Amino acid sequence: DSGVTQTPKHLITATGQRVTLRCSPRSGDLSVYWYQQSLDQGLQFLIQYYNGEERAKGNILERFSAQQFPDLHSELNLSSLELGDSALYFCASSVGGLAGGIETQYFGPGTRLLVL
Amino acid sequence: DQQVKQNSPSLSVQEGRISILNCDYTNSMFDYFLWYKKYPAEGPTFLISISSIKDKNEDGRFTVFLNKSAKHLSLHIVPSQPGDSAVYFCAAPLYGQNFVFGPGTRLSVLP
DSSP states (O other): SSSOOEEEEEEEEEEEEEEEEEEEEEETTTTTEEEOTTTTTTOOEEEETTTTTEEOOOOOOOTEEEOTTHHHOOOEESSSSOGOEEEEEEEEEEEOTTTTOOOEEEOOOEEEEEEE | OOOEEOOSSEEEEEEEOEEEEEEEEEOOOOOOHHHHHHHHSEEESSEEETTOSEEEEETTTTTEEEEETEEEEEEESSSSSGGGGGEEEEEEEEEEEEEEEEEOEEEEEEE
């Protein structure tokens, strides 16, 4: 158990809909990351938040947005869903704040999204 | 453009033998590499890392080798155990903490 929780575990929805994925980081971690893993692909970095502020953006579509709340949990919002958005979405957390250092990221179990 | 490549989607090894998982990268700016292991229905877990100032890092049964001139790294597991059966991802920070992951290699250790 990494200490990172994600809800829901599974989500089935239709094209055009909007969903929200939730992540609670490990206790004390300030940084949260979102990744997408499509079939047979590696994890694609989407976005990072540090202590409530966006720190870095990866290949995140404009239809997707995220935020980190004062209690440090994070939500990833996916809108106008398309079939190709079906994937595993992982959240990870790290201590955060290490200037120039590489921190171990601890991953949650993921949310499996299926868009029909 | 895949900056981190794992060209073997799967690998089968007999229990007790050595498992060698390979990873190639194209971005010469990468200076740190990580291996993550993933079991079904779980998120990836950190396994071992190596900085580009080293060519080898060892942790118990796991050793990672880095060949910077060839832009290649490998993970050796000796001896392999059935519990090592998982998907292994190679990753590198592109900038800051933003990791680029390879597509993974599924290792099966046969009893």
